[in-house]
Amino acid sequence: xxxxxxxxxxxxxxxxxxxxTGAYPSEKALGLLSAAVIPCFLLYLxxxxxxxxxxxxxxxxxxxxxxxxxxxxxxALNSCKRFYHTPPKKKEGKLGxxxxxxxxxxxxxxxxxVAGLLFGERDWTFGLLWYGLFLASVxxxxxxxxxxxxxxxxxxxxxxxxxNAYLIEPIAGFEWLxxxxxxxxxxxxxxxxxxxxx
Numbered sequence: 001x002x003x004x005x006x007x008x009x010x011x012x013x014x015x016x017x018x019x020x021t022g023a024y025p026s027e028k029a030l031g032l033l034s035a036a037v038i039p040c041f042l043l044y045l046x047x048x049x050x051x052x053x054x055x056x057x058x059x060x061x062x063x064x065x066x067x068x069x070x071x072x073x074x075x076a077l078n079s080c081k082r083f084y085h086t087p088p089k090k091k092e093g094k095l096g097x098x099x100x101x102x103x104x105x106x107x108x109x110x111x112x113x114v115a116g117l118l119f120g121e122r123d124w125t126f127g128l129l130w131y132g133l134f135l136a137s138v139x140x141x142x143x144x145x146x147x148x149x150x151x152x153x154x155x156x157x158x159x160x161x162x163x164n165a166y167l168i169e170p171i172a173g174f175e176w177l178x179x180x181x182x183x184x185x186x187x188x189x190x191x192x193x194x195x196x197x198x
Contacts, residue, residue: 006197011082015092017099018070020079024198027077035070038176051173053119060118061173064111068180075188082195106138106185111177120171129168130178133160137182141190153187160186 011022019028039062045051046058053061074080084105088096098104112134116127137156144152160182164170170177 007194008197009082009086009195011079011086015096016079016083017095019074020077020081020083022082023077023079027079031070031074031077034073035066038065038069038180041065042173045173053173057118060114064114064177068111068177068184072180072184072188075184078195078197080188081193084189085192085195102142102190103138105189106135109134109181109185111181115171115174115177119174123171126168126171133163134178134181134185137186138190141186146192149191150187150193153191156186157182 011020013022015021016023019031023031042051042058042061042065046053075084084100084102086100088100092100110127110131112130113124113127116123116125116130120126137160140156141149141153157179161179164175164178168178
């Protein structure tokens, strides 16, 4: 016997760009919890001496980790799927228009460039190579028919893991960055899926 499923694209309430307007408390809690995971690992690495970062580097690393870790889970929330895959509402303003544009939202994720310059001895090569591969992957998913977007995004994520492991040497302390950024954006943010409700 099939269980009853409630799919709802309409939403209302106070604008929430992080969890999606109308998110349940449990959805918000998952996003916040996930945002703390990578920073905890980075603080451990810094405390143990596995990485030698100054105060600015540690602050930037924690910010990137908070964004990627929290966004990875938040973008998979039903509330975020509903919010980011519906047209912007007037009350969401210009920011809503910009953030709901999948290309613009993706372009803002300059994380590999920041990591390369600030942690990789001013390494433009690392940052630009990864940023180029990232944007090419975004374009590939957006040009793919909807029924194939999820598997294509998974293929690109698999490739990002392999490139990260065997072709482009990751920066110490940032081994997680590119595979998780691909999951956050290439699958989580870009792929339209049904937004389930309780």
